[in-house]
Amino acid sequence: MVLKKHYTSQDRIDYYNGICVPNSCREEEITALAMLDVFKFKTISFLLPFPSLFALNSTVSFTQVARCTAGLFPTDAFVAVCLLVSIVFIILPLTGTVYTAGGWRKVRCNELPSDGLLSANYGSTSSTEKNTRKPKAERKHSHEHASELLAVSDDSKQSTLDFVLTCFSLQKNLPALWLTEPSREVSLALNGIRTLSLLWIISGHTSQMTAWQNLDNELEWEAKVPQNPVYIYSLSGPFYLGVDTFFLISGLLSSWSFLNLLNCSGEEIGFHVTLKYLWNRLVRLQPLHMYSVCLLVGLYSIVPWGPLWEYSKLEVDNCRSVWWSNLLLINNFINGPESCNGWTWYLASDFQFHFTTPLLVFFSTKKKHWLIILGTFLFLATFTVTALLSSIYRLPVANPHDMRKTSTVMYFMGYYSKPYCRYGPFLVGILLGLFIHHQQTPILRTKMQAFVGWLCAMFTMFTVVVLAYTLDDTSNDYSPAIAIYQAIHRTIWAAAVGWIIFVCKEGYGGFIDKMLSWGIWTVVAKISYACYLVHPMLILLYNGLQETFTHYSDINMFYLFIGHCLTTFVVALALTVMVEMPLQKLKRSLACKHQEDQL
DSSP, rough: OOEEEEESSSSEEEEEEOOOTTTTTOOHHHHHHHTTTTTTTTTEEEEEOOGGGGGGTOOOOOEEEEEEHHHHHHHHHHHHHHHHHHHHHHHHHHHHHHHTTTOOOOOSOOOSGGGGGGGTTTOOOOOOOOOOOHHHHHHHHHHHHHHHHHHHHHSSOOOOOHHHHHHHOOHHHHHHHHOOOOOOOOOOOOHHHHHHHHHHHHHHHHHHHHHHHHBBBBHHHHHTTTTGGGTTTTSSSSSSSSHHHHHHHHHHHHHHHHHHHHHHHHHOOOHHHHOOOOHHHHHHHHHHHHHHHHHHHHHHSSSOSSOOHHHHHHHHHHHHHHHHHHTTTOOGGGGGOOOGGGHHHHHHHHHHHHHHHHHHHHHHHHHHHHHHHHHHHHHHHHHHHHHHHHHHHOOOOOOOTTTTSSSHIIIIIITTTTTHHHHHHHHHHHHHHEEEEOOOOOOSHHHHHHHHHHHHHHHHHHHHHHHHHSSOSSSSSOOOHHHHHHHHHHHHHHHHHHHHHHHHHOOOHHHHHHHHHHHHEEEEEEHHHHHHHHHHHHHHHHHHHHHOOOOOOOHHHHHHHHHHHHHHHHHHHIIIIIIIIHHHHHOOOOOHHHHHHHH
């Protein structure tokens, strides 16, 4: 049961108190009891006091109304479809597993390469190979070889049902996760960078969502965490730089993916190959993305919520009304409080960034000075727009948490999720990918050169973090230094991380390269896309199931982080082998069939 209070000054403010009452209580009775102020024992009230900080220096009046969770999550046609989709992708893998284990198939499925999932990570594209332009004769030989393979596959005919069930078989998909064969990526260090950035984001969301939703000592949290560098890995300073690291990796891999497509197709850059490239990216992202929307709506509609169900209902209601924006990948232009799976703004921005990759690759194959001019123009454009928005709306330096301020609202609605403000790191990735692709000889020749580069990169990253704490955005005078920092710090961070990727590729990564190349990172990287999609959903679910508020302490938050990580990894692993991998296999099979028809 939630007691909803409407306070009126200049604008309406909805303030919620969550309380547990017997099922026999009706909403009208709770409203009447609240007005009589009977929810009190001696001097202790069971209802939270009205937060006067929401209405500083204003006269307020209010009304109260009680609402119960019963009936607020109706199982209509929309929910029914979402539940059906969720169940189908549970039944199919189980059926495929039993079917394969039973040995009922007369022929074995011709396996497609399973290591392609390495390229299916959060922040990557449909291919992670570094390719060189093949001569026409070699491409012709490749097509002839493909024809031979397809002819062999024709010899072993199998039914569509047999093939589909085999693709969904856990016996076929699970082993691919544990394979740690040498990657065709530029460096295995990418897996370590991906995983550490993902853990940083999960840690920050654990702290952020818990603080916004159900802390009973929020003032203590605010006094201790947001501006303390000790909590940089939780929610302090430029916490969201982990997202910019993913934009960097995505830009890097997008250039290689497009170059690989050109090599395989033998076509020149044009409308057809560009459309195919964007279609491949769309098909890569959307199946698991839309399944996560169905999973949230279906799961949140049947869960027996506690008194803190408002955030969950908001998510379901938003998905009812604007699910189409997720389907079209334009949800980053939907206002944050009204978006469906708000954290998926990243996918929309990332896909929109991919429209620029063919253009930049085209200029890289022509005159290099045109690439430099275009890259400079794009950098200056995103820097200028971001600086102007920062100055106009007086945006906080980093990690705003006071939602009462207009600047904080504009930070998330007008800046944080908008592609024209976040393009810099992706552009750095594209340029780095093109540079590595066209590089003929090693750039670094001595350890001293590598040492100087490492020193500059570490100093740059340190400076970006320190300035987030030293720049004062609370004074009346909004300093131009803050606007400049807001405009360029994400791109500078991406350049420093790009150096780490480059130097590891050159063989001067040292112990950092070895640490980032551990095999365990490969396993996490393979499920990182699913981790990104489900971890906020699980955090909101946990918070909404609590019957009391959570008390902040370092140890409590640490245990929450560990628990959310483990739960996320288990659920993400299941989604990867039951949804993501089977659908990618089916997609590749259809692509091969299309190629067969063309040959």
